[in-house]
Amino acid sequence: MQSTGPNGGVQVLKNPRPTVNGKTDLLQRTRLPLQKLATLQPLGPHGYEFSWLENIATRRQLWKLGRVPMTLTFQKEICERLTADVWSEQRSRLSIMAQAYCEVKFLKEIPGSAFVPKPKVDAGVVRLRPLAQPLISVPFPYVEKLVRHAFHFRQKFIVRCLETLFPPDRPDLVFQLFKEAAVQPMKRPIQLSNLEFRDLCEVYARICQKNENVFQYDYQSPSNLASWHSRKKTQTEIMGHSLTADAVRKELYR
Numbered sequence: 367m368q369s370t371g372p373n374g375g376v377q378v379l380k381n382p383r384p385t386v387n388g389k390t391d392l393l394q395r396t397r398l399p400l401q402k403l404a405t406l407q408p409l410g411p412h413g414y415e416f417s418w419l420e421n422i423a424t425r426r427q428l429w430k431l432g433r434v435p436m437t438l439t440f441q442k443e444i445c446e447r448l449t450a451d452v453w454s455e456q457r458s459r460l461s462i463m464a465q466a467y468c469e470v471k472f473l474k475e476i477p478g479s480a481f482v483p484k485p486k487v488d489a490g491v492v493r494l495r496p497l498a499q500p501l502i503s504v505p506f507p508y509v510e511k512l513v514r515h516a517f518h519f520r521q522k523f524i525v526r527c528l529e530t531l532f533p534p535d536r537p538d539l540v541f542q543l544f545k546e547a548a549v550q551p552m553k554r555p556i557q558l559s560n561l562e563f564r565d566l567c568e569v570y571a572r573i574c575q576k577n578e579n580v581f582q583y584d585y586q587s588p589s590n591l592a593s594w595h596s597r598k599k600t601q602t603e604i605m606g607h608s609l610t611a612d613a614v615r616k617e618l619y620r
Contacts (some may be wrong), residue, residue, distance in 0.1 A: 372498040372552060374475070381560035397541060403532050408616065413539065416460075416463065416510070418509070419463050419464060419467050419468075420594075421501060422542075423500060423506040433492065433496040433497075435493060435496070436495075437473070437492075438492055438494070439490070440483050440490060441487050442489055443456070443487070444492075445472050445475075445488075445490035446472070446490075446546075447460045448470050448472070448492050448494075449471065449492065452557060452559050453556060453558065454604050455553075459517045464508060464564070465560050466560065466564070467496060467502075468495055469493075470495075471492065471493045472492050473490075473491040474490065475489075476490060481515075488517075501564055502564045502568075504567050508574065511531070512528070512566060513564075515527055516528060516566075520554070520555055522554070523551060523552050523611040524552075524553050525551035525614050527555060531570065531583070532580065533580075533593070534594060535593075536577075536580070537604060537605060539580065542569070544614050544617070547565040548618070549566055549567065551611045572593070
């Protein structure tokens with residue numbers, strides 16, 4: 367299925383193949399006749415897991431062929447993050463993104479002593495099998511942005527994290543996000559289930575589609591920093607009080 371490409375990448379080989387609901391499913395077949403499809407360039411050391419996940423979500427590169435599973439070796443810490451469940455201290459942005467698009471299983475731990483030269487950390491083997499239907503069905507950019515913001519402040523309430531998605535003069539959108547998703551604003555990011563992240567992503571996508579420029583908003587950009595730091599004053603002028611987790615919680619039960 368693979369050969370070395372002209373630039374040191376990987377050539378993916380394919381030919382007619384089985385389908386499920388009109389789409390290719392490599393899990394139903396173990397051999398493929400050969401025909402060049404594309405060249406995959408080697409990925410850098412940072413963010414490569416997210417590149418793979420985006421390609422899985424959008425059926426690009428190798429995943430044009432279908433639900434191609436991967437068995438990969440990472441540092442043990444990365445394996446633990448990929449498979450981390452609710453309440454785990456290892457739960458992270460990577461956990462949510464991987465589990466939204468794949469069935470993830472930690473197969474085996476490999477001690478550092480198995481490598482030459484011996485690294486300072488242990489390694490592990492993890493299998494990622496793309497889901498037939500992603501857990502979160504909204505377009506990948508909405509999922510990536512919301513989950514990234516959710517883990518900006520790991521120890522704070524999730525409402526404080528996701529407040530950063532919206533301009534300071536739109537506190538109504540923060541209330542809308544939590545009310546429509548029915549997610550408790552006083553939870554911390556590692557306490558949210560994958561289904562709760564799904565609900566938040568779906569509501570966030572709807573909000574962005576109905577409110578121009580919300581998705582493009584970046585609270586960390588130089589042009590927005592001053593208004594972000596004075597957001598409590600702005601919120602008080604609009605609502606009569608600043609946006610707090612307790613205020614959002616009370617709105618859920620109205």
